[in-house]
Amino acid sequence: MTDIKLGEVSKPARNAEPVVKLAPPRSQARDIWDQFKTHKGAMTGLVILCLIILAILIGPFVWQIDPAYVNPDAAKMILGRNKPPTWAHPMGTDQLARDLLARMLYGGRISLAVGAVAMLISVFIGTGIGVLAGYFKRLDGPLMRLTDLFLALPLLPLLLVLMMLFGDTVRKVVGPEAGTFLLIVFAIGVTSWMSSARIVRGQVLALKEREFVLAARSIGTPARRLIIRHILPNVISPVMVAATLGIAGAIITESVLSFLGLGFPPDFPTWGRLLYDGVDYMQLYPSRVILPGLAISLTVLSVNYIGDGLRDALDPRIRGR
Numbered sequence: 001m002t003d004i005k006l007g008e009v010s011k012p013a014r015n016a017e018p019v020v021k022l023a024p025p026r027s028q029a030r031d032i033w034d035q036f037k038t039h040k041g042a043m044t045g046l047v048i049l050c051l052i053i054l055a056i057l058i059g060p061f062v063w064q065i066d067p068a069y070v071n072p073d074a075a076k077m078i079l080g081r082n083k084p085p086t087w088a089h090p091m092g093t094d095q096l097a098r099d100l101l102a103r104m105l106y107g108g109r110i111s112l113a114v115g116a117v118a119m120l121i122s123v124f125i126g127t128g129i130g131v132l133a134g135y136f137k138r139l140d141g142p143l144m145r146l147t148d149l150f151l152a153l154p155l156l157p158l159l160l161v162l163m164m165l166f167g168d169t170v171r172k173v174v175g176p177e178a179g180t181f182l183l184i185v186f187a188i189g190v191t192s193w194m195s196s197a198r199i200v201r202g203q204v205l206a207l208k209e210r211e212f213v214l215a216a217r218s219i220g221t222p223a224r225r226l227i228i229r230h231i232l233p234n235v236i237s238p239v240m241v242a243a244t245l246g247i248a249g250a251i252i253t254e255s256v257l258s259f260l261g262l263g264f265p266p267d268f269p270t271w272g273r274l275l276y277d278g279v280d281y282m283q284l285y286p287s288r289v290i291l292p293g294l295a296i297s298l299t300v301l302s303v304n305y306i307g308d309g310l311r312d313a314l315d316p317r318i319r320g321r
Contacts, residue, residue, distance in 0.1 A: 035313040042309020045302035052299055056108035067102040067269055084287065091291055094277060103269035104291065110270045111251055112299070114185055118250035121189025123243050126196025127235070131227060133197070134204025144201070147194050155191055155253070160262060162187040180264055184257065188250050196242045203235045237314035244307035248300040255296055271296050 036042055083093040091100040133143040163183055171179035207213060208231070216226050251271075257263035258272030259279075266273065271292040278288030 032313045036309050039305075039309035039312055041305040042312075045305030045309070048298055049302040049306065052108065052295070052302070053112070056105050056112065059105040060102070063099075063101055063105065065099045065102040067098065067106040068267060070096045070098060084285065092285070092287055094288070095281065100274070100288070100291070103274060104271070104295065107269040107271050107274055107292070108295065110181070110264070110268060111254060111272070111296075114181070114188070114254045114270070115247040115251040117185040118188040118192070118254075119243050119246040121185065122193040122246050122250075123196050123239060125190065126193035126242070127200050127232075127239055129193070130197040130200025131204055131231060131235070134201040135208055135223070135227060135231065140201075143197075147197050150191065151194050153191075156256070156260075158191055159187045159253075159257065162190070163262065176265075177268075180268070184254060184263060185250075188253050192246060192249060192253070196239065196246070199238045199242055200235050203238055204231055207231055207234050240314065241307050241311045244303055244310060248303040248307075251296065251300060251303075 083089055083097075085092045089099050089101065091104060094100055094103070129143050129147065133140045133147075166186075167179075167183055170183045173179065174182060213226065213230055216230055221229075254263060254270065255272030255275065258270050259276045264270050264273055266277070274292040275289060275296075278285070278292070282289045
């Protein structure tokens with residue numbers, strides 16, 4: 001037996017295999033972000049959407065003009081109304097000599113807020129119905145027939161009926177401004193949850209037969225805990241993709257309602273309302289229609305491309321993992 005003196009370091013054998021240092025483990029969020037960055041359209045959409053959000057959040061503090069201010073002297077003069085873009089008014093003025101840039105910035109806040117809140121309502125309803133229909137077999141038939149019923153109903157007449165039935169009540173309770181906002185986002189949210197419900201139902205039907213769900217069920221895990229701890233975390237990916245696309249759909253729906261005169265009143269300068277106000281002057285002043293239409297188009301395209309990038313980044317089969 002060989003004695004080893006204190007202070008000596010034993011040398012490795014000549015034929016010993018070299019030690020291979022493993023790379024540190026990568027987080028799932030980092031892996032998803034790396035895959036998302038490879039999607040050029042998604043990155044371009046993310047940059048454009050961030051610029052739009054920064055403009056509508058910071059712009060009113062830089063361009064400090066009241067969007068509802070009517071200059072009485074300019075409004076009396078024909079030259080002060082419907083002015084083309086100038087240094088004083090980079091986007092021109094409307095028929096009441098109000099600054100269109102200030103109205104575009106303020107209207108962007110309302111339009112994006114409508115899209116975000118309506119998306120949250122639709123995703124919450126759709127996820128709940130999809131989970132219940134996919135996990136509980138006795139609820140699958142009735143809930144899916146309810147989904148088919150909403151899919152068969154025409155969207156605009158249904159929105160009009162909801163706003164006529166609950167419009168006056170909501171405005172009396174919370175006020176005219178907040179009531180109009182809540183009414184529109186609620187009407188859009190409760191009529192756009194069907195796609196989320198179908199996506200989540202399909203995912204739950206596949207997940208409830210997986211081994212980890214069967215194992216949790218075999219040890220007596222209650223259904224509520226099993227859904228919250230094991231089912232819902234695994235359906236987040238398709239829900240996130242549906243949420244991004246839902247924002248774009250809600251913005252378009254609000255614009256259509258405002259364009260038809262069924263949305264926000266004239267003192268709410270949403271992008272759809274600006275389109276509605278500019279139609280009568282489209283031939284003489286095309287910028288009145290082009291600018292808000294361009295803002296809506298860029299926002300919707302950006303959100304759609306971000307949704308495509310998220311779908312590719314969250315799908316492990318596309319990531320090659």
